[in-house]
Amino acid sequence: MNTRGLRSQLKDSVPVTGMGPQVGAYGVQDTLRSGFSSVKNELLPSHALELSEKNFQLNQDKMNFSTLRNIQGLHAPLKLQMEYRAARQIQRLPFLQSSHLALDTLKGNDESISFEDILNDPAQSEMMGEPHIMVEYKLGMM
Amino acid sequence: MATLSVCQPQLGGFSFENCKRNAVLEAEVTKLGCNIPAARKTGTTICGVVFKDGLVLGADTRATEGMIVADKNCSKIHYISPNIYCCGAGTAADTEMTTQIISSNLELHSLSTSRLPRVATANRMLKQMLFRYQGHIGAALVLGGVDCNGPHLYSIYPHGSTDKLPYVTMGSGSLAAMAVFEDRYKQDMEEEDAKRLVRDAIAAGIFNDLGSGSNIDLCVITKGRVDYLRPHDMANKKGVRTGNYKYKQGTTGVLTKSVIKLDLEVVEETVQTMDTS
Numbered sequence: 001m002n003t004r005g006l007r008s009q010l011k012d013s014v015p016v017t018g019m020g021p022q023v024g025a026y027g028v029q030d031t032l033r034s035g036f037s038s039v040k041n042e043l044l045p046s047h048a049l050e051l052s053e054k055n056f057q058l059n060q061d062k063m064n065f066s067t068l069r070n071i072q073g074l075h076a077p078l079k080l081q082m083e084y085r086a087a088r089q090i091q092r093l094p095f096l097q098s099s100h101l102a103l104d105t106l107k108g109n110d111e112s113i114s115f116e117d118i119l120n121d122p123a124q125s126e127m128m129g130e131p132h133i134m135v136e137y138k139l140g141m142m
Numbered sequence: 143m144a145t146l147s148v149c150q151p152q153l154g155g156f157s158f159e160n161c162k163r164n165a166v167l168e169a170e171v172t173k174l175g176c177n178i179p180a181a182r183k184t185g186t187t188i189c190g191v192v193f194k195d196g197l198v199l200g201a202d203t204r205a206t207e208g209m210i211v212a213d214k215n216c217s218k219i220h221y222i223s224p225n226i227y228c229c230g231a232g233t234a235a236d237t238e239m240t241t242q243i244i245s246s247n248l249e250l251h252s253l254s255t256s257r258l259p260r261v262a263t264a265n266r267m268l269k270q271m272l273f274r275y276q277g278h279i280g281a282a283l284v285l286g287g288v289d290c291n292g293p294h295l296y297s298i299y300p301h302g303s304t305d306k307l308p309y310v311t312m313g314s315g316s317l318a319a320m321a322v323f324e325d326r327y328k329q330d331m332e333e334e335d336a337k338r339l340v341r342d343a344i345a346a347g348i349f350n351d352l353g354s355g356s357n358i359d360l361c362v363i364t365k366g367r368v369d370y371l372r373p374h375d376m377a378n379k380k381g382v383r384t385g386n387y388k389y390k391q392g393t394t395g396v397l398t399k400s401v402i403k404l405d406l407e408v409v410e411e412t413v414q415t416m417d418t419s
Contacts, residue, residue, distance in 0.1 A: 046161035049278060053156055056274070111254055113246045114271075116154035118239075125152050 080106075094134040097123050181233050181280075182207045185353025187315030188218060188229035189343050190286045190295045191327065192308045193336035196364030197286045197293045200340035201229045202315070202348050203373070204355035211355070217372065219361045223248050223259045224368070226287030227361050231313035232300060233280040240281045244268055261287040261294040265304055273302030282312045288363050315347025315354040322346045333362065341375055348377055 045051050052059075065077040087106050091098035104110045168178055185206040190199045205213035220228050220241035226248070230237025244267050252259040265285055272279055283298040297310035309327050311319040322343040331339070337360060347354045357373035 045158070046165075047158040049156070049275060050158040050161075052274075052276075053158075111250045113243055113250070115156060115243075118154075118243070120152070120154045120157050122152040122154055129152075 093131070094138045095129040095131045180208045181235070182212050185351075186218060186231040186313030187311070187319050187344050187347025187351060187354040188231050188284050188313050189311040189316070189319045189323065189340060189347075190229065190284045190297075190309065191323065191331075191336050191340055192286075192293050192295050193331040193333060195293070195333070196288050196362065197295055198333075198336045198340045199227055199229050199284060199286050199361040199363070200344045200374075201359050202344055202354040203357045203359060204348075204353070205234055206353055214356050215373075217359065219359055219370070219372075221245060222264055222285070222287070223252065225258055225289060225363065226261055226264055226285065227363060227368070227370075228264075228286070229284040229312070231282045231284075236279045236281040237283065240268065240271065240279060241283070244271070258289060260289040260291070261285065261296065265296045265298065265306075268298050269302050269304050272298065272300060277301040284310055284312050286363060288365050293363070311343065311347075313347070313354065315344075315351035318346040318350040319343035333364075337362065337374075345375075345377055 065081070068076045068080070083106055084103065087102035090102050091100065101110075171178055182205055185204070186202060188199075188201045190197055199219055201218035203213075203215045203218065204211055205216040216234070218229050218231070218237075220230055220238070222228050222241060222245045228241050228244075230241060244264055247267055248259045248264055251263065264287070268283065268285065272281065277300045280300050281298075282300055285296045285298060287294060294306065295308065295310060296304050296306050297312055298304045308329070309323045311317075311323065320343075323339070326339055326342075328335075340360060341358055344354075344358045348356070348358070356376075356378050358375040358377055360369075360371040360374040362369040362371070
């Protein structure tokens with residue numbers, strides 16, 4: 001799957017945006033984790049892999065859908081994306097842990113293990129999201 | 143107004159939060175002249191050779207941490223599936239975790255296809271994962287196994303390139319081991335000849351490379367049988383002391399002896415089991 005022509009799909013990959021102000025828990029610059037706030041810090045990623053990892057799943061999906069469209073026609077990715085959208089709606093409110101079982105089964109994540117499952121398990125994260133802000137963001141009120 | 147990162151739920155996987163802080167710390171520390179502790183590498187000699195009915199994988203057993211030997215008898219031949227084994231060189235944690243992840247993935251894959259996994263599948267999974275991380279995962283692997291199409295041997299480099307060859311060596315002692323292979327490798331050897339060849343190649347790596355040492359582990363894989371010989375050969379046995387400087391019992395004469403009994407009464411007795419698993 002990773003060996004499909006990357007060149008032809010490059011125009012579909014996710015555009016790179018800046019890192020933005022790194023705000024910590026109290027709304028102030030998180031100096032310990034992301035360093036002093038400067039223009040360079042906001043534009044450059046802290047590690048060579050940070051950008052590619054952040055967008056890895058998105059890029060993979062885009063590449064797969066566009067190859068599928070080229071092989072089987074527009075209906076194939078349309079149907080798949082419709083199913084993904086339906087499965088994505090089966091979850092709890094954003095600050096609670098949802099299992100994403102239907103979405104994982106559709107994507108095939110239930111048959112593979114990678115670093116997303118081992119490291120930094122969101123179910124065991126030390127900080128909880130701010131419930132009001134997260135729900136407002138999800139409903140598009142922010 | 144909180145930023146986007148607070149509104150979206152956390153994702154799993156690698157977190158690059160502390161990279162900037164680490165870079166600043168490292169710059170500060172090198173200014174003072176000290177060194178940041180290095181990751182434990184395996185600084186290794188690993189090799190594999192295909193013979194008539196299967197293949198033999200070999201590895202030394204030394205793990206180094208900079209200039210110090212961290213582990214005199216570590217196991218570098220990792221299990222991937224009942225018919226596939228993988229030797230790992232490079233950063234010890236990286237090889238260990240990578241092989242474990244691929245082993246789990248292969249197991250799930252073989253359960254879903256209900257077939258014995260193929261070596262090419264393991265190779266493809268490893269190659270795709272290592273390329274995804276652009277060489278930051280320092281794992282150089284020698285992957286070998288016997289499946290329905292016969293014996294296969296692959297060498298996989300940290301950036302994700304692979305080679306399929308009849309004999310491969312990796313690690314810091316790879317040149318010494320390859321010299322032995324280039325001299326004595328023949329096609330369709332017998333099992334005993336192949337074992338002797340691998341043993342000699344690893345021994346060349348052990349005696350000529352500082353990063354490799356201690357014992358030689360072998361793994362012979364044929365159709366339906368795996369022999370994990372650990373240790374196959376203890377090339378570097380620690381010396382036995384020839385002289386004993388302990389005094390014999392009774393060397394010092396006893397002049398007087400007095401025994402004072404302490405009267406203690408048992409107040410409370412508790413048993414606490416240790417978790418020794």
